[in-house]
Amino acid sequence: MTEAFMPLMRHGLDPVPGLAERQATAPVSKLEFPFGISAWLVTGYDDVRAVIGDTRSFSNDFSNVVASTGGQATASQDPGGLGFADPPNHTRLRKALTPEFTVRRLSRLIPRITEIVEAQLDVMEANGSPVDLVENFAMPIPSLVICELLDVPYPDREDFQRLSGSRFDVFGGAGTGLEAISESLTYMSELVATQRKKPGDGLLGMLIREHGDEIDDRELAGLADGLLIGGHETTASMLALGAILLLNHPDEAARLRENDDAAGATVEEMLRYLTVVQVAFPRFARNDMELGGQQIKAGEMVLCSLSGANRDPALGPMMQSFDPSRISPHLAFGFGAHRCVGAELARIELRIAYPALLRRFPSLRLDAPMDEISFHEYSVVHGVQDLPVAW
Template identity: 45%
Template sequence: MTAAPTTPALPTTRPAGCPFDPPEDYATRRETAPTSKVRCPAGMDAHLVTRYADVRAVLADRTMSSRGASSVHVNPDADLDEEVSPGSIIQLDGPAHSRLRKKVMAEFTVRRVEALRGYVQELVESHLDAMLAKPGRADLVADFALPIPSLVICELLGVPYADRSRFQTQSTTLVSTDATREEKQRAYDELSGYLAELFTEKQGNPQDDLFSRLISAGAGDPLTMEELVVLGLSLLVAGHETTANMIALSTLVLLEHQGAQDAVLAAPDRAVEELLRYLSVVQFGVLRYATADVRVGTQDVRAGEWLVAALNSANRDEAAFPGADELDFGRESPRTHVAFGFGAHQCIGQQLARVELQEALTRLFRRVPGLRLAVPREALVYKHNTLVYGVRELPVAWG
């Protein structure tokens, strides 16, 4: 008798010595088995979707539920049947999702975000002043990459930046793949409790911020306190985690590529799009649940089955991006990447992230042209166990 074949595990290990590249298995799968079954750490099988065109199709398909979109497939003790919380803009589908999205969309339009650019510029310059006042060395994560998007999202939402220790620690736990369900629940409860206090305060003392406007703009269709808190939590966590990691990881990439800094200074908008494609910091893809039978590429997917749309694989697909494994700032149409997802659940804060990245990177390399790593690259520690990839510390020197 021969043993039944086992389902291969979801690829999560990056190639040794190549911290910017996704797992090597993705390239093979795109050629030979672009949509195929894998066993996820959460214990269930899912169709891993690796080609760019198929990933976009899955994310645009309204029959694909987003109820597991917080990437529960990489949490070993995940509850796959957990009910979606009211106010979860990431996990709700259909009219419930559209209702929430409409309430916050106006805050993240290109025009509204451009009005914030001056504020972002001031933040970047003040943090560069503080960093350069140090004796020739700093941690770019703690001194630059993390505080800038944290301050911006706090200003936008109306969260006191002095309270950052009350949300950054919990955010770290919520995006960790090593934290237990109990640890995640405790972090969620602590952050929810903090936001409930904040919303209660704003009900009696509204300010010029998004949280206050969410409370006051509910005529005829008000959000409940639970919806406010869950929506606020999603915006707060997502609003600084991804951008902070992109700033630090992009800086590391730019330090290693000859002429890359000049390309950023010459055309920051194009350079940022290529960095978003190349790095794809949402590293384990996004989870979808099929509510109807569908065909993905050449693969039949049945209602009730799970799919993982591998964003970092799609962004390295040669069919969509010739020379995809190369960082190419002259690439045509770099903005077609799926680093922000695609479809109804495409990242609502993407315009803000673009402005923050453009200003942070151009001003950093303009002010500090002699920036360099202060340690061997081999000494850096990367975030292999978090939903958002990055570097834990980035010691840099100048002068």
Template identity: 40%
Template structure:
């Protein structure tokens, strides 16, 4: 197997023997020193938290753990003299509690259970159309490009209301912004292009709102939000909206191919798709960390004193394998009873806004893929696959399959 990334820092590193597992050293730290000092790739110091209870504490507490560090990207530099600049308009994940709640209240209806039920037929149609295309072209196929990326990105662009003609041009900018290895100047250009497009799109939606989320938000809440804020909301939703689902589909299919008995149970309906998806989310944990948080004041995490202004990084793959939740969580088992809780979508006020959309895509997409191609198999040696730990969502670069 090609090493996932030889220079990946500890907080995104995966096992040297199994690409689905966190690095062995993270398991050791969770047992011996669950809150430990590390140095980020920017040179800044941070506390890394690896135990489920401590990670949930940090993620859930907006008052004590601020999201402002995310203003400078997922891996912030040392705290600038005088503190961080104000949040970019619309990037509500970096807002303080009151402003964050204000934007979440506006957006909650767009991701409600009722809205997701209404969207379900469209999810089914898009999944089937992409499977038809794969079938029509015949083997081999790249399940990353042809399915794992195609379905979630297409659905999320539709949800926002982005015209189809513009979508392929936006994908490279999103990819650059989600890539931790991209040069800062390239990311700055990509952000400028994405921001410029979204501002123009908001202008268009004022003239013709359409049926997408952005148009509906302008029609219903245009008086409460500036155009710059709506454009920022659109950009943040796009950046957060499909990469994690794409990574979970790609790695989830690969994991199921490595466990043919569990794939067969999901294919023939003897396994519960809902439970299977929760196990995939927990076991894979494609987001190595949700954000780097900043301690708003002196506090204690896992028995360690954390000073005001210090960074706190939550290690989600490690937290979701914590044996304090249940024994044997390093083992993949879609029939696990009872299903253990997990933090793949965050927790509390920082729970992922699009979690139910992602779950629906996974519950529909993976079983239909397995049923459509019962002979699905890798078309290349497993050891030749390349993985992407230095990305906002862990995945595999390509997944050649045959059937």
């Protein structure tokens, strides 16, 4: 079973060695999961990019998940949103969202994001050294930003943050996986119903005012749930893992602390190197085809390893190392029609948060050895449970 879940495993910040071995010897290979479920694992950059960018040859629709899992998943567990939708439905929903996520439109949030970051640094400072960086910094910042975007009521914000915690832990027990999706969708449906009666100034209110007749409440709840995950859990993981990375590379931390202009290139390399979303949404072959020398049959599941693709030696030398001076393409946000709609928002948050953290606490250090940090063991989104730091 460990072999099957190898794409979801890490050794600290790095993919496990088995992933690179597969990439070198069998870049497209079969994985056998429990309950008779199987999938093709794709690990090379070019093949991954080709698969996730091709909506004609591959389907994302959740009905494929139901069919391939033999009853382990049901249609009622479809989270909606963009990740499990195909054109033309996906195209319609994404077209409604895209205008709110352009760089120009998001720039209006920069002052508020800066305020949120500084406020959390105030909390850290008030709590005193040492603190848990996940609880005091990495989790609250994207949570509050996405709450601002969706216009979530202040009394609900703590519960809203909890809804995305451990969402992607494969073996996390109760409250994770499909059960957590169901709970989140229930909350989002209530939020949408409230906004239907009196649309607010946030993203949901805008969608209802401008597209209310085109998007029903179930679709709106699915979009909001997708934004919760895309806007919170992944960015929180990046903030925590990125802090570990910078504290283990003091020269890069110093450069980022002293020069805001360095944030752009540094964040791009961090996105590539860390690739917190380890595996893309599952794809399903629409027809029989050949991929990487393997014969894929119609209906078979294809899993694309983003963490493998982003460290593919074909991209250049030393891809297993962290080097902000390099300019390298990456698939951390996906590619094509299903590329993360909130990519620019995440970039803005990261470019603001890292320099601010390092300037406020120039002597910041990890308060535990790397082998004692509680990294997720099996997770679609890699991260840490907690991260003790001191200054």
